[in-house]
Amino acid sequence: xxxxxxxGVAVVLAGFALRLRVTVVVVAAGLITGLAAGMPVVGxxxxxxxxxxxxxxxxxxxxxxxxxxxxxxxxxxxxxxLQDQARHLLANLRAATVGRLLLAxxxxxxxxxxxxxxxxxxxxxxxRPLIVPMALGAGGLxxxxxxxxxxxxxAASGASENYxxxxxxxxxxxxxxxxxxxxxxxxxxxxxxPRHVSLxxxxxxxxxxxxxxxxYHLLDRWLRRRAARRAAATGDEGAR
Amino acid sequence: MAERLAFAARLTSLEAxxxxxxxxxxxxxxxxxxxxxxxxxxxxxxxxxxxxASFAFGSxxxxxxxxxxxxxxxxxxxxxxxRASAASTxxxxxxxVRVRPAHRLGRRIFIPVLMIPALTYASSLIPxxxxxxxxxxxxxxxxxxxxxxxxxxxxxxxxxxVELIHEGRRLAEAIGAVxxxxxxxxxxxxxxxxxxxxxxxxxxxxxxxxxxxxxxxxGVCCLSIVGFTxxxxxxxxxxxxxxxxxxxxxxILPFGADPALVGALVLTCASCxxxxxxxxxxxxxxxxxxxxxxxxYGVIKIQAPYAAVxxxxxxxxxWALIR
Numbered sequence: 001x002x003x004x005x006x007x008g009v010a011v012v013l014a015g016f017a018l019r020l021r022v023t024v025v026v027v028a029a030g031l032i033t034g035l036a037a038g039m040p041v042v043g044x045x046x047x048x049x050x051x052x053x054x055x056x057x058x059x060x061x062x063x064x065x066x067x068x069x070x071x072x073x074x075x076x077x078x079x080x081x082l083q084d085q086a087r088h089l090l091a092n093l094r095a096a097t098v099g100r101l102l103l104a105x106x107x108x109x110x111x112x113x114x115x116x117x118x119x120x121x122x123x124x125x126x127x128r129p130l131i132v133p134m135a136l137g138a139g140g141l142x143x144x145x146x147x148x149x150x151x152x153x154x155a156a157s158g159a160s161e162n163y164x165x166x167x168x169x170x171x172x173x174x175x176x177x178x179x180x181x182x183x184x185x186x187x188x189x190x191x192x193x194p195r196h197v198s199l200x201x202x203x204x205x206x207x208x209x210x211x212x213x214x215x216y217h218l219l220d221r222w223l224r225r226r227a228a229r230r231a232a233a234t235g236d237e238g239a240r
Numbered sequence: 241m242a243e244r245l246a247f248a249a250r251l252t253s254l255e256a257x258x259x260x261x262x263x264x265x266x267x268x269x270x271x272x273x274x275x276x277x278x279x280x281x282x283x284x285x286x287x288x289x290x291x292x293a294s295f296a297f298g299s300x301x302x303x304x305x306x307x308x309x310x311x312x313x314x315x316x317x318x319x320x321x322x323r324a325s326a327a328s329t330x331x332x333x334x335x336x337v338r339v340r341p342a343h344r345l346g347r348r349i350f351i352p353v354l355m356i357p358a359l360t361y362a363s364s365l366i367p368x369x370x371x372x373x374x375x376x377x378x379x380x381x382x383x384x385x386x387x388x389x390x391x392x393x394x395x396x397x398x399x400x401x402v403e404l405i406h407e408g409r410r411l412a413e414a415i416g417a418v419x420x421x422x423x424x425x426x427x428x429x430x431x432x433x434x435x436x437x438x439x440x441x442x443x444x445x446x447x448x449x450x451x452x453x454x455x456x457x458x459g460v461c462c463l464s465i466v467g468f469t470x471x472x473x474x475x476x477x478x479x480x481x482x483x484x485x486x487x488x489x490x491x492i493l494p495f496g497a498d499p500a501l502v503g504a505l506v507l508t509c510a511s512c513x514x515x516x517x518x519x520x521x522x523x524x525x526x527x528x529x530x531x532x533x534x535x536x537y538g539v540i541k542i543q544a545p546y547a548a549v550x551x552x553x554x555x556x557x558x559w560a561l562i563r
Contacts, residue, residue, distance in 0.1 A: 002443075005435045008428070009471050016518050022525070022536075023417055024318040026424050027311065030431045037435035042304050053434055055306025057427035059298030062258055063379050064422040064522050068412060069261055070382075073352050073389035075407025080397040082349045117364065119357045120382045123527045128411075129353045132531055151533055155542040158527035159515075162543065165523075166511035167550075170504060177476070181503035184480045188488045196500035204508045207553045215546055 008033030030054055067124040074129050086130050087137030098138045098153055098223060099216030102160040105131050106212055109164025110205060114171035122161045132157045149226055156219055160212070167208035170201035254376055255299060257383035262296025265289070268409045275325050278413075283321025287313055288412070291420060310424065317417035324413035345396060352393035359385035411530075418529040418536075421521035429472050429519070438477070441468055442485040451490055458558045461486045465506055466513035466551060473519025475510030482506065497562040509554040515547040516540060 008029040015025030034041075034050035043049025074082075090096040109122065119125055135157045136150060145153070170177045173194040181197045250256060269288030275281050294309045301309075316322055363381035390404055412419065432438070445464040450456045464486060468478035487506050492499050514520045518540065528536050535541070 003440060005432075005437045005440050008432065008435070009437060012428075012471070012519070021318055021320075022421060022518065022521075023314045023424060026421070026428050027314045030428050033428075033431050033435045033437070039435070048434060049304070050431070051307035051311070052303035053307075053431055054310055054427050055301075055308070056303040057430035058310050058423050059294065059301075059303075059306045061423040061426040062261075062295055062298055063254070063375065064426065065295075065419060066257065066261060066379055066383060068408075068419070069257070069264060069386040070356055070389070071411040072264070072404040072408030073356070073386060073393045075409075075411045076390070076393040076397060076399060076404050077349050077352050078411075079403065079407050080345055080349055080393075080399070082353060085347055085349055117361055118378045119360050120378065121522065121526075123523075123530055125353075125356050127527065128530050130350075147534070151535065151538055152542065154531040154533050155528070155535075155538040158531060158539040159543045159546070161527075162515060162523050162539075163546070166514065167508055170508060177507050178504075180476055180479055181500075181507055184483045185488070185499050185503055187480075188484055190488065190492065190499045192500045192503065196498075197504045200498070200501045200504035201508060203557055204505060204550075204554065207557070208550060211546060211549050211553065 004036045005033065007036045027054075067121045070120075070124055074124070077129065082129055083133040086133035090134050090138045093138075096138050097220045098135045098156070099213075099220035101131070101135055101138050102156055102219075103209075103213050103216050105157075106160045106164040106209060109161060110168030110171070110209065113165055113169040113175075114205075116172035116174050122165060123158060127157055127161050131160070144227070144230060146226070149223060152219065153223075156216070160216075163208055163212050167205050171198055171205055173198040252376075252380050254379060257380055258298060259296045260383060260387075262292040262294075264292070264408070265295060265412075266292030267405055268292075268412050271405055271409055272325070272413070278323060278325040280321045280323040281325075283316050283319070284323055284413070287316045287322045287417065290316075310420075310427075313417070313420060314424070322417040324416060325410075348396050351396060352389040355389040355392055356382070356385045359388060414532055415526065415529045418521070418525055421525050425473050425519050425521050429474055429477055432472060433477065437471075438468075438481045441471070442481050445482070446485050446490075449486060449490060452494070454495055454562060455559050457486075457490050457495075458562070459555055461491060461506065462509045462551060462555050462558070465510045466516075466547075469510040469513030470517040471519070473514070473517050473521070475507060475514055478510055478513070479507055482510075491562070495562055501561055502558070505554055505558050509551065509558075512547040512551045512554070515543040515550075 011029040011032050012025060015029070016022070031050060034053070039053070040047060040049045041051055043052045090101060105126075112119070132154055135153050136145065169175045172178070175198075178194045178197045178201075182192055182194050185192050266289050269285045269292060272278055272281055272288060273285035278284055290309055290313050294306060294313075298306055360378065360381045363385075364377055368377055393399075394401060394404065441464075445460065449460045461482065465475075465478055465482045468482060469475045472478050483503065483506060487502055488499075491497055492502050514523065518525055518537070524540050524543070525536060528538050533539075
């Protein structure tokens with residue numbers, strides 16, 4: 001019986017594995033977790049219920065979704081050529097490969113969060129309007145790329161934002177993560193200096209950039225091979 | 241004067257920008273109702289209006305009513321009635337429409353988009369005083385920067401104001417019902433916490449951990465925070481549980497490890513779990529929708545091998561630095 005609260009976790013894992021509709025899986029997991037823990041559907045002052053815990057948590061998390069306010073400006077700029085302009089920025093630079101662009105962006109992202117600058121969702125403000133079209137246009141191969149190449153370039157662009165954000169943010173000693181380390185250890189009776197936590201975050205930040213550089217290198221090589229194969233194929237057709 | 245200050249304080253409260261977002265979302269929904277090219281315009285319109293209501297009235301509605309709004313939105317999505325307009329999918333916009341004005345506007349079109357981070361940063365430089373919540377500074381600035389950016393985009397493009405709504409709605413519909421996932425999954429994390437999922441996992445982990453062997457303890461500690469973060473979708477929920485259950489009693493105290501070192505590495509190790517889980521929807525599930533990718537798990541798939549390497553780096557670094 002003591003493992004009963006894990007029923008909801010099982011629902012989540014099964015739902016994601018079977019690729020059921022994610023929103024429905026999450027609500028089902030919430031209902032089952034609450035029922036397994038003996039929570040009423042609608043709570044009272046004495047006992048929180050499933051529906052009101054869900055509602056309270058959902059509305060207390062509204063900050064995550066504030067990025068919708070940026071959509072009209074980004075959408076209108078796209079309509080007036082933003083993506084094409086971003087694409088052209090790198091199209092004529094032969095040295096600008098997808099991998100190098102993403103590495104540069106990740107370094108910039110680490111630098112920005114290390115200064116303690118928070119800008120909301122980088123995927124909305126940087127990746128969609130600027131980095132993804134620049135990556136797609138890098139090397140001037142935009143129109144030749146196959147759908148699976150485009151897909152992988154987009155995925156890598158999204159990943160570079162996460163890598164830089166996650167492994168760079170604790171370099172700032174006022175970051176929420178550093179505060180969490182300090183308070184958790186304080187609760188355990190151990191005093192630490194937030195600046196030491198930031199210093200010990202440097203090795204991982206460096207490693208995260210190095211590992212990513214390796215990944216980007218492999219991505220570039222994969223794209224180059226695909227392009228070479230395509231060039232060879234069209235060359236054959238020309239000879240025929 | 242005092243009245244004016246109070247009014248300014250209200251306008252720059254988080255509540256005001258929630259109401260503003262609610263209005264924007266409801267307007268998207270209203271336009272969707274009228275969009276005959278959307279194959280599910282009633283369902284989709286209702287979805288965005290309900291989300292707008294949840295934003296605008298989230299602080300005044302009773303908690304159960306907020307919960308009911310969430311269930312209603314998920315039900316609409318469950319029946320597959322949240323769809324994008326045929327007019328708003330990326331390829332439907334004729335390429336000439338996008339390209340022709342581009343020549344005229346040139347690189348000036350970058351100005352509105354760059355304004356959002358620039359203005360948000362600029363306002364964080366102002367010393368607001370200790371009494372002002374830093375979250376409020378970031379998000380209120382972000383909201384007003386978005387509004388100013390929209391105004392700049394209008395001025396530069398000389399488009400009609402209604403186009404702002406059409407284009408914003410185009411992007412919102414491209415994201416679709418995934419837009420509520422980050423809030424939904426964070427709420428599930430809360431339900432997990434209330435139901436005591438963390439305690440059960442901590443008990444399991446401390447039962448299997450082989451105390452005394454540094455390499456084994458480091459390995460289990462790293463694996464368990466990754467697994468726990470994968471389930472909760474949030475390293476901040478997992479960290480205190482693993483740290484107080486494993487990190488402090490089995491790593492810091494018996495081996496005399498530097499607490500700042502262990503804390504820093506265990507926390508970033510949790511990010512390896514964040515990179516792999518759909519539960520961290522704002523980082524992993526929203527981007528594929530936002531970039532109009534075919535595979536909703538595409539970002540997670542490309543991040544998973546990287547996360548595996550970074551997990552090994554964490555284990556190796558922790559072991560080498562404590563030893």
